[in-house]
Amino acid sequence: MKLNLKIWRQKNREDKGKMVDYSIDHVSPDMSFLEMLDVLNEQLINKGDDPIAFDHDCREGICGMCSLFINGRAHGPNYGVTTCQLHMRSFKDGDTIFIEPWRAQAFPVIKDLAVDRSAFDRVIQAGGYVSANTGGAQDANCLPVPKENADKAFAAATCIGCGACVATCKNGSAMLFVSAKVSQLALLPQGKAEAQQRVLNMVAQMDAEGFGNCSNTGACEIECPKGISLENIARMNREFMKASILSEK
Amino acid sequence: MSNSALLKSSLVKKYWMSATGLFLCLFLAGHLAGNLQLLISPENGARDAFNMYGKFMTTNIFVKVLSIVTYISILFHAIDGIILTIQNRRARPVRYVKETPSASSSWASRNMALLGTVMLVFIVLHMLAFWKRMHFGPIETYIAANGEELKDLYSITVLSFKDADNGLIVCMIYLVAMIAIAFHLMHGFQSAFQSVGIRHPKYTPLIKKVGYGFALLVPLLFAIIPFYIRFML
Ligand code: HEM
Ligand code: SF4
Ligand code: FES
Numbered sequence: 366m367k368l369n370l371k372i373w374r375q376k377n378r379e380d381k382g383k384m385v386d387y388s389i390d391h392v393s394p395d396m397s398f399l400e401m402l403d404v405l406n407e408q409l410i411n412k413g414d415d416p417i418a419f420d421h422d423c424r425e426g427i428c429g430m431c432s433l434f435i436n437g438r439a440h441g442p443n444y445g446v447t448t449c450q451l452h453m454r455s456f457k458d459g460d461t462i463f464i465e466p467w468r469a470q471a472f473p474v475i476k477d478l479a480v481d482r483s484a485f486d487r488v489i490q491a492g493g494y495v496s497a498n499t500g501g502a503q504d505a506n507c508l509p510v511p512k513e514n515a516d517k518a519f520a521a522a523t524c525i526g527c528g529a530c531v532a533t534c535k536n537g538s539a540m541l542f543v544s545a546k547v548s549q550l551a552l553l554p555q556g557k558a559e560a561q562q563r564v565l566n567m568v569a570q571m572d573a574e575g576f577g578n579c580s581n582t583g584a585c586e587i588e589c590p591k592g593i594s595l596e597n598i599a600r601m602n603r604e605f606m607k608a609s610i611l612s613e614k
Numbered sequence: 615m616s617n618s619a620l621l622k623s624s625l626v627k628k629y630w631m632s633a634t635g636l637f638l639c640l641f642l643a644g645h646l647a648g649n650l651q652l653l654i655s656p657e658n659g660a661r662d663a664f665n666m667y668g669k670f671m672t673t674n675i676f677v678k679v680l681s682i683v684t685y686i687s688i689l690f691h692a693i694d695g696i697i698l699t700i701q702n703r704r705a706r707p708v709r710y711v712k713e714t715p716s717a718s719s720s721w722a723s724r725n726m727a728l729l730g731t732v733m734l735v736f737i738v739l740h741m742l743a744f745w746k747r748m749h750f751g752p753i754e755t756y757i758a759a760n761g762e763e764l765k766d767l768y769s770i771t772v773l774s775f776k777d778a779d780n781g782l783i784v785c786m787i788y789l790v791a792m793i794a795i796a797f798h799l800m801h802g803f804q805s806a807f808q809s810v811g812i813r814h815p816k817y818t819p820l821i822k823k824v825g826y827g828f829a830l831l832v833p834l835l836f837a838i839i840p841f842y843i844r845f846m847l
Contacts, residue, residue: 384711437714463712470705535724536702577705578624578698581805584718596813603811605625
């Protein structure tokens with residue numbers, strides 16, 4: 366099939382950037398969206414043009430590196446998939462496709478469609494871990510974990526840090542990501558010890574990075590490729606309230 | 615850390631939105647209960663009943679305290695809402711060329727600030743028309759059936775909707791404002807619970823249902839009053 370592409374091109378962080386039209390022919394419906402961009406890039410390179418920069422790594426939906434705002438939606442028109450798992454059969458011959466980078470104050474564009482998501486790393490560094498002293502592993506039965514909590518913690522831990530929640534949110538809010546990272550530890554006994562300081566520090570870092578506030582529109586949950594639930598945001602709201610009131614620091 | 619967090623954090627701003635928003639929902643319910651007396655027919659003493667209620671609302675000490683909490687809540691809610699909205703805009707300085715937000719969120723949830731602004735303009739107009747005259751005049755007094763001297767807010771209210779020149783416009787302003795409240799609360803009611811972390815598989819579906827019911831019923835009953843007065847009295 367033949368497609369018209371409107372793609373954001375931006376030389377570097379300082380460049381203003383603009384949408385540029387491309388057209389591409391002989392696209393197979395079995396290609397992934399990123400493979401389609403690979404083909405376009407080869408054509409650009411053969412012509413001596415600068416190829417389009419975009420993020421990707423595993424190409425199997427688990428690393429969270431791929432991004433792209435496609436036709437006004439994070440990771441494109443399907444629900445519950447990353448861009449690397451989006452296939453060209455989701456489009457029709459002759460379609461025009463808008464391709465833009467994630468847009469948020471906290472995610473500056475590096476080049477073209479690639480954005481700097483290290484703000485997420487700094488939020489994790491602020492408290493998204495347990496300080497465990499290494500030593501012999503203790504008997505697993507010493508730390509009873511109810512099955513429901515284990516399941517919820519696991520579901521929260523499936524967040525791949527892609528940033529689709531921020532990209533989709535009209536406020537560029539990182540609440541879904543941060544709450545998933547707070548929840549996966551808050552639900553487990555290993556995480557309880559540092560729970561107060563963790564939530565206070567991670568939320569403070571989230572605010573300092575310039576992410577927006579949560580209006581509870583729920584768009585993040587719907588566009589999240591891993592189906593992270595708004596339940597996590599409610600849990601973080603509770604944890605933060607408890608910690609702000611009770612924390613002695 | 616926790617001290618500054620209690621004042622500055624994004625989450626705490628939302629705790630205040632939630633608390634003031636839900637308090638204002640209680641205020642709306644109380645205000646509606648009072649206003650529904652305007653649906654009493656004049657032969658059954660609507661004028662005395664409504665004006666007696668007006669006197670109670672402006673003199674009773676308990677009501678006075680409540681009304682001050684209400685003024686503060688509206689102010690705080692509006693200012694906090696505007697601050698949140700400005701910060702939210704700043705968090706996305708470059709907009710998308712193509713957006714399809716309806717794929718993932720409701721219109722009301724995305725336009726709380728617009729709806730709130732409509733409501734704020736309405737609240738100012740509404741207070742200039744009734745609250746200001748009740749407190750600072752000019753307003754006529756008369757002797758009620760039980761011999762009490764009452765300010766005649768009832769006649770001001772009825773006349774403002776029945777006025778030949780402006781009455782219909784006034785009625786329409788009320789209608790628009792009530793539609794804005796309905797949409798504001800269709801998202802806001804349940805959102806206020808999520809903001810403070812109240813979410814539970816058993817109760818959240820109920821909260822959403824009650825929220826929709828409240829958001830539709832309360833503005834509807836409010837909106838009936840001006841049209842009843844204009845066309846049925
Ligand atoms: C009787 C009047 C009002 C009631 C009952 C009311 C109620 C509510 C409720 C329950 C919420 C949800 C809070 C949350 O998400 O935690 C809310 C949000 C909001 N309200 Fe109001 N409100 C009223 C008036 C206003 C006014 C006058 C403004 C003027 C600016 C306003 C602006 C907002 C904004 C911007 C939000 C969304 C904040 C956000 O989540 O980003 N509201 N309101
Ligand atoms: S919560 Fe979902 S959308 Fe947000 S970063 Fe994690 S996986 Fe991506
Ligand atoms: S490239 Fe790893 S999730 Fe898409």
